Amino acid sequence: MLIASPLYCALIIPFSLLIYLLAPGRPRMLAVFAASWAFYLTFPRSFSLALLYVSVTTYLGALVLARRADDGNKLWFLAGAIALTGLPLLLAKYIGPLLHVFTSHMSANWDLTSDQLVFPVGLSFYTFGAIGYLIDVFLGVVAAEQSLVTVALFCCFFPIVTSGPIPRASNLLPQLRFKRAFDARRATRAVTEILLGVGLKFGISEILARPAGAVYSDVAICGPLELFLATVFFGYQLYADFAGYSLVAIGSARLLGVDLPPNFRYPFLAASVPDFWRGWHISLFSWLRDYFFTPLRLELRAYPKLGTYFATFVTLVFVGIWHGAGWGFVAFGAVHGVLMVLSQSTQEIRNRLWLGLGVPLRYLWLVRIPITFIIITFTLVLLRSKDVSEAGGIYLKLLSFDLVKDLLGQLPYSPFSPAGLDHLNLGGNLVVVAALVIVIIGDVIEKNSKRLVIEWPYLPRAALLSACTLALFVQVLSAAGPKPFAYFQF
Amino acid sequence: MAEERTRSRLPRKEIKAFVRFLLLAAILPAAFLVAMLFTAGWKIATIGPPSNLSMSQQNNPKIVLAPPGGTPQYAAYKLARIKDLQPEIIYVGQSRCSQVRSAMFRPYSFYNACLTAWTLDQVREFIEHAVTISKPSMVIFELDYFMFTKEYKATWTARAKMDFEPDTFVNGINATLTLAEEHPLNLLASLGVFPNQVTEPHTGFELSLPDAIRSRAGFRYDGSFLYPFKYRANGAKQLEDAARQFIASVHGGSGLDPGQVEALSRLAATASKAGVKLVGIQLPIYAPVVAYLDTDPAYHPYAGVWRAFQSDETRQMLARLGITFFDMVRLPENGEARNFVDPSHPSEIGALHGLLAMSSDPRFKSTFPLIDPERLRSEYEDATKSGRIFDVYADRF
Numbered sequence: 001m002l003i004a005s006p007l008y009c010a011l012i013i014p015f016s017l018l019i020y021l022l023a024p025g026r027p028r029m030l031a032v033f034a035a036s037w038a039f040y041l042t043f044p045r046s047f048s049l050a051l052l053y054v055s056v057t058t059y060l061g062a063l064v065l066a067r068r069a070d071d072g073n074k075l076w077f078l079a080g081a082i083a084l085t086g087l088p089l090l091l092a093k094y095i096g097p098l099l100h101v102f103t104s105h106m107s108a109n110w111d112l113t114s115d116q117l118v119f120p121v122g123l124s125f126y127t128f129g130a131i132g133y134l135i136d137v138f139l140g141v142v143a144a145e146q147s148l149v150t151v152a153l154f155c156c157f158f159p160i161v162t163s164g165p166i167p168r169a170s171n172l173l174p175q176l177r178f179k180r181a182f183d184a185r186r187a188t189r190a191v192t193e194i195l196l197g198v199g200l201k202f203g204i205s206e207i208l209a210r211p212a213g214a215v216y217s218d219v220a221i222c223g224p225l226e227l228f229l230a231t232v233f234f235g236y237q238l239y240a241d242f243a244g245y246s247l248v249a250i251g252s253a254r255l256l257g258v259d260l261p262p263n264f265r266y267p268f269l270a271a272s273v274p275d276f277w278r279g280w281h282i283s284l285f286s287w288l289r290d291y292f293f294t295p296l297r298l299e300l301r302a303y304p305k306l307g308t309y310f311a312t313f314v315t316l317v318f319v320g321i322w323h324g325a326g327w328g329f330v331a332f333g334a335v336h337g338v339l340m341v342l343s344q345s346t347q348e349i350r351n352r353l354w355l356g357l358g359v360p361l362r363y364l365w366l367v368r369i370p371i372t373f374i375i376i377t378f379t380l381v382l383l384r385s386k387d388v389s390e391a392g393g394i395y396l397k398l399l400s401f402d403l404v405k406d407l408l409g410q411l412p413y414s415p416f417s418p419a420g421l422d423h424l425n426l427g428g429n430l431v432v433v434a435a436l437v438i439v440i441i442g443d444v445i446e447k448n449s450k451r452l453v454i455e456w457p458y459l460p461r462a463a464l465l466s467a468c469t470l471a472l473f474v475q476v477l478s479a480a481g482p483k484p485f486a487y488f489q490f
Numbered sequence: 491m492a493e494e495r496t497r498s499r500l501p502r503k504e505i506k507a508f509v510r511f512l513l514l515a516a517i518l519p520a521a522f523l524v525a526m527l528f529t530a531g532w533k534i535a536t537i538g539p540p541s542n543l544s545m546s547q548q549n550n551p552k553i554v555l556a557p558p559g560g561t562p563q564y565a566a567y568k569l570a571r572i573k574d575l576q577p578e579i580i581y582v583g584q585s586r587c588s589q590v591r592s593a594m595f596r597p598y599s600f601y602n603a604c605l606t607a608w609t610l611d612q613v614r615e616f617i618e619h620a621v622t623i624s625k626p627s628m629v630i631f632e633l634d635y636f637m638f639t640k641e642y643k644a645t646w647t648a649r650a651k652m653d654f655e656p657d658t659f660v661n662g663i664n665a666t667l668t669l670a671e672e673h674p675l676n677l678l679a680s681l682g683v684f685p686n687q688v689t690e691p692h693t694g695f696e697l698s699l700p701d702a703i704r705s706r707a708g709f710r711y712d713g714s715f716l717y718p719f720k721y722r723a724n725g726a727k728q729l730e731d732a733a734r735q736f737i738a739s740v741h742g743g744s745g746l747d748p749g750q751v752e753a754l755s756r757l758a759a760t761a762s763k764a765g766v767k768l769v770g771i772q773l774p775i776y777a778p779v780v781a782y783l784d785t786d787p788a789y790h791p792y793a794g795v796w797r798a799f800q801s802d803e804t805r806q807m808l809a810r811l812g813i814t815f816f817d818m819v820r821l822p823e824n825g826e827a828r829n830f831v832d833p834s835h836p837s838e839i840g841a842l843h844g845l846l847a848m849s850s851d852p853r854f855k856s857t858f859p860l861i862d863p864e865r866l867r868s869e870y871e872d873a874t875k876s877g878r879i880f881d882v883y884a885d886r887f
Contacts, residue, residue, distance in 0.1 A: 013512075017500060020500050021500060181501070182500050182501060182504050182505070182508075184503075184504040184505070184508040184511070185507075187504075187508045188507070188508060188511045191511070191516070192515075195516060207671075431670075458515075461515060462514065462515045462516075462519045463519065465516045465519070465520075466515070466518075466519030466520040466523055467520075467523075468516075469519075470520050470523045470524065473524060474664075
């Protein structure tokens with residue numbers, strides 16, 4: 001069952017109400033635990049082996065780490081526990097594809113399509129959560145949980161097991177006691193989040209996927225402007241898809257009395273690349289910041305600047321590799337790493353330059369947001385292309401003068417002829433343009449007003465939520481069914 | 491934590507507030523939108539039985555439409571047309587016969603039920619349904635050599651399922667949504683907010699329903715298919731590399747598959763039981779393809795079914811089954827580009843040319859005694875002179 005699918009949405013509200021009929025504490029926890037496993041077993045049964053394995057090794061690993069005296073060997077125990085817990089992820093995501101490369105032929109492409117991989121749903125998300133828990137126990141940030149069921153529920157908590165956000169033990173474990181009473185305001189906010197998530201997924205992401213898919217399936221004959229716009233659509237498709245799922249997960253957890261931090265914060269309104277990463281897949285980036293970047297930077301503290309840049313670069317490469325096995329993903333991470341380092345290392349100089357030119361820094365967002373957006377869009381080509389060579393071909397087109405000519409060609413009285421945008425079929429798909437505008441305006445409103453949808457006046461709120469409900473209704477009728485979550489493959 | 495109260499029951503007041511929110515902010519407005527959508531769908535006939543579609547065309551022969559839900563829904567719609575029209579002759583088959591027009595068969599009443607049945611069993615099934623709602627004296631069916639391979643049967647049985655009882659509600663809602671998404675102005679037009687219908691600029695037909703509006707194509711009053719202008723304008727381009735195109739779209743085989751020969755026997759038995767004369771036609775195939783099938787050494791093993799179909803044994807078998815068969819694949823003018831949409835699909839003038847060629851066969855007179863070959867000839871010559879390939883009969887039915 002897909003989170004956000006019509007069946008899931010039909011079950012989540014009655015299920016959460018039933019939970020509140022049970023006594024707080026263990027009865028509720030056991031019911032949610034059973035539901036979580038029942039949910040995960042709707043995917044191929046073999047996937048549950050990995051989940052079971054990770055749950056048990058995490059539980060045992062944390063207990064061993066907690067009981068171990070803080071001698072020189074404790075770090076090795078942590079490394080062992082992490083290696084054991086991360087083994088399924090390593091095997092499924094990286095070793096398998098690498099073996100494929102070596103067993104087929106040495107020059108084989110590392111870029112595998114998702115259908116070539118058998119990858120348990122949500123493996124990256126719950127493994128990272130589990131590893132984070134082990135490190136927290138090692139550092140003494142959280143106490144080792146004595147109950148196997150609680151640790152297992154931490155790993156398999158159904159709202160987040162398939163698509164995140166990546167759980168943090170310090171936040172989630174205490175809430176898994178389920179002691180909160182039903183609160184209408186909390187439930188209302190939760191349902192609002194679920195509906196908005198559904199709207200983003202079905203009303204926006206699937207609509208934007210159409211033109212992006214049409215162009216990327218025929219890259220060879222598409223012009224640069226078409227490719228650029230398709231990549232913009234793809235970026236927003238991915239954003240709406242993932243942010244939509246995250247909202248459904250956060251809303252579902254909130255319905256059960258569990259608060260999770262937001263996973264997205266208007267990333268495409270970022271004014272710099274670091275700003276983008278503070279708003280995109282926040283749970284992954286903050287996880288890497290705390291458990292990877294910070295320790296690495298500490299190790300390199302003898303070289304304050306260079307060490308920070310190196311740690312930043314390596315962290316971003318890690319982000320790329322997290323997305324999948326393929327040179328495109330590695331390149332995506334490396335490019336972002338370079339951009340991040342460049343942004344950090346030149347920020348002061350750039351600020352001074354603008355001030356020297358008499359431009360007040362508070363107006364710089366007018367330039368920085370579009371430039372950052374264009375840069376991010378360019379890098380997304382690496383995620384959307386079939387392989388690196390296709391991405392290379394697209395970059396050659398995008399970086400040619402033809403893109404400028406295509407753009408100018410759209411203007412009235414332009415000496416250049418307008419570029420064909422047949423694959424995007426924007427004229428025949430007004431709803432695609434509308435979908436994009438809705439997301440952009442929605443982000444701008446939320447960023448500037450800081451008001452949640454639940455705090456909006458009745459009419460616009462009802463209009464928005466009913467449109468989301470309608471999107472869900474359309475999915476019920478759709479013969480094709482919802483497309484799977486794009487981030488499942490990651 | 492102040493919030494961590496430990497009551498286990500659901501407080502009534504809280505539940506009431508929650509349900510009120512659900513109703514007012516989400517469910518009722520969404521229900522209102524769904525009701526509007528349903529009303530719109532019903533009004534523009536995307537929701538409702540196929541008989542509604544047929545009736546809209548019956549009332550206005552200029553309407554060109556494509557039933558919501560795509561190919562699987564065509565059979566139910568075409569049967570509804572047959573029920574309303576009660577034709578004497580029905581032509582059943584796949585896409586190759588889609589350009590055959592009712593006016594070609596004047597003075598007989600005729601309906602083109604092509605683009606419904608791809609395999610021999612599907613043709614039989616369609617006939618079984620057709621004879622329960624009408625009394626045709628003759629069924630013509632597209633009888634092509636490639637229908638006699640196992641692979642063709644397997645592919646098209648899966649791909650072209652005929653849904654005789656379609657879920658018109660689901661299809662209709664989806665079609666209305668598509669229209670609302672892609673052509674909101676057309677939806678408003680269909681609802682009477684703007685002047686109704688959308689006119690196809692080159693032919694003057696009125697396009698109805700989302701698929702037809704989107705693709706600017708669909709079924710005419712007589713069941714023939716109006717190709718989209720963009721496709722028609724491509725002309726000879728679609729005939730490039732004809733043989734490769736053709737063999738990529740149909741299966742070859744070493745001989746006639748016995749299973750398909752049996753299917754043909756069942757089809758003949760069904761027609762005979764219903765008292766319907768059965769006529770098989772293999773419409774023209776583009777000449778370079780025929781040459782390829784005849785002579786290409788690499789394709790020779792796969793062209794066994796092509797050769798077997800033309801053998802005397804097969805012709806005798808067809809005669810034994812009571813099927814009058816006309817083979818149009820070797821006509822001298824099958825090399826003319828104008829006679830084809832692409833290598834396997836005759837154009838409207840190509841279909842007329844095929845029928846005209848048939849009229850010189852001595853069996854034509856006994857099969858279609860009322861059709862005047864001279865009329866066919868003059869219509870063909872007129873069309874040739876005026877360069878009409880697709881609109882030979884335009885809106886004459």
